Amino acid sequence: MTTHSLTRRGFLQGAAAVSMLAPHSLLRGEETKPSLIVREKEPQNLEFPFAQLKGFYTPNDLFYVRNHFPQPTIDMKTWRLKVVGAVVRPLELSYDEVTKFASVTVPVTLECAGNGRVFLDPKSKGVQWELGAVGTAKWTGAPLSAILESAQVKKGAVDVVLEGADRGNLTNDIRPSTLPQPFVRGMPLSKAMKPEVLLAHKMNGETLPAAHGYPLRGVVGGWYGMASVKWLSRIIVTDRPFLGYDQTIDYSIWEKHDGLSSMTPITGIDVKSSIARPTAGQELTAGKEHHITGAAWAGESIVTKVEISTDGGKTWSTARFLDVEPEPFCWRLWEYVWKPEAGKHILMARATDKSGRVQPMKRDPDRRNYMITHVQPVNVVVR
Ligand SMILES: Nc1nc2c(c(=O)[nH]1)N[C@H]1C(S)=C(S)[C@@H](COP(=O)(O)O)O[C@H]1N2
Numbered sequence: 001m002t003t004h005s006l007t008r009r010g011f012l013q014g015a016a017a018v019s020m021l022a023p024h025s026l027l028r029g030e031e032t033k034p035s036l037i038v039r040e041k042e043p044q045n046l047e048f049p050f051a052q053l054k055g056f057y058t059p060n061d062l063f064y065v066r067n068h069f070p071q072p073t074i075d076m077k078t079w080r081l082k083v084v085g086a087v088v089r090p091l092e093l094s095y096d097e098v099t100k101f102a103s104v105t106v107p108v109t110l111e112c113a114g115n116g117r118v119f120l121d122p123k124s125k126g127v128q129w130e131l132g133a134v135g136t137a138k139w140t141g142a143p144l145s146a147i148l149e150s151a152q153v154k155k156g157a158v159d160v161v162l163e164g165a166d167r168g169n170l171t172n173d174i175r176p177s178t179l180p181q182p183f184v185r186g187m188p189l190s191k192a193m194k195p196e197v198l199l200a201h202k203m204n205g206e207t208l209p210a211a212h213g214y215p216l217r218g219v220v221g222g223w224y225g226m227a228s229v230k231w232l233s234r235i236i237v238t239d240r241p242f243l244g245y246d247q248t249i250d251y252s253i254w255e256k257h258d259g260l261s262s263m264t265p266i267t268g269i270d271v272k273s274s275i276a277r278p279t280a281g282q283e284l285t286a287g288k289e290h291h292i293t294g295a296a297w298a299g300e301s302i303v304t305k306v307e308i309s310t311d312g313g314k315t316w317s318t319a320r321f322l323d324v325e326p327e328p329f330c331w332r333l334w335e336y337v338w339k340p341e342a343g344k345h346i347l348m349a350r351a352t353d354k355s356g357r358v359q360p361m362k363r364d365p366d367r368r369n370y371m372i373t374h375v376q377p378v379n380v381v382v383r
């Protein structure tokens, strides 16, 4: 049995300490309700304040929002999910029909492939996320495999492409001639058939919020967020590899094969841990116990170890997980109790996963401005 009883005092006390640091709450003598950080107003790009991490599930109103285009307006009288392409029986499903498919509820951590971009040196293009373009929710909906089985995928099908109802004029140098373009992302049929891939109509038990893709979104467990297409309008099964904008020009990295660099679409989430508290620049009291807390995740793998350094990476100690058992496709919360001496300290967290991946200390530039997983220092002062 898996539990997420994160009532551990240290974790919650730490969270309270952070909100009490906000000057306005000190003035009013009360804790302010955390809210999303606005990185961009239009299209909306909103970040979860990672220092406010308190529980396993991220509340819907604190879940990061990553939009490439203005949020589309959907007319539910005419909205249909179309399933087309290499299928024997093309489908056109109303909201009632889609939600009548037997649903499953699966917890999945979504992380934007650009999360942590602000830490890149030199500075790079794109939304300047800090730590919080990541969150975990319980998603409810039909497995994509059930819809595909109902449409009867033809032999020789290669990719399953999800298309959103949002569209916009791409401003990149290399862009398709037909504008506006919708947000579109594909995955191999083998991934599409996995149980962690859903068409979700609920998020944390509530009707999917508009910002998160109402009426229906893909949730591709274990993959970076770009694969989880929101405001789904069409599913296109292709008989050749799909090489659309959002997996070639955008959301691709250089990978080396046979000594050659080749542009490869981003897929699975890499192993990573982030420190929620203390925060950079925070002042701590010497000789007192402090809880270093955060989360770690590893996409399709599972985090097996989180190590903490309080001396800038010279020595490492193992942190303790706050769960009893890890949940697949989800982050694990962890903490490390630290009784510091006075002085300046550099804190670091480093995660290892079941497949043997370890967070690197240095940035790999072949990843362009995506998949930012190298260890981030957090400087604190102890008095
Ligand atoms: N239709 C559509 N789907 C989309 C996007 C988008 O701009 N349009 N952004 C993608 C990206 S890059 C991420 S990280 C996730 C973010 O999901 P969220 O906004 O619910 O957190 O949605 C993905 N799905």
Ligand SMILES: [Mo]
Pocket: 066, 111, 112, 113, 114, 225, 226
């Ligand atoms: Mo993203």
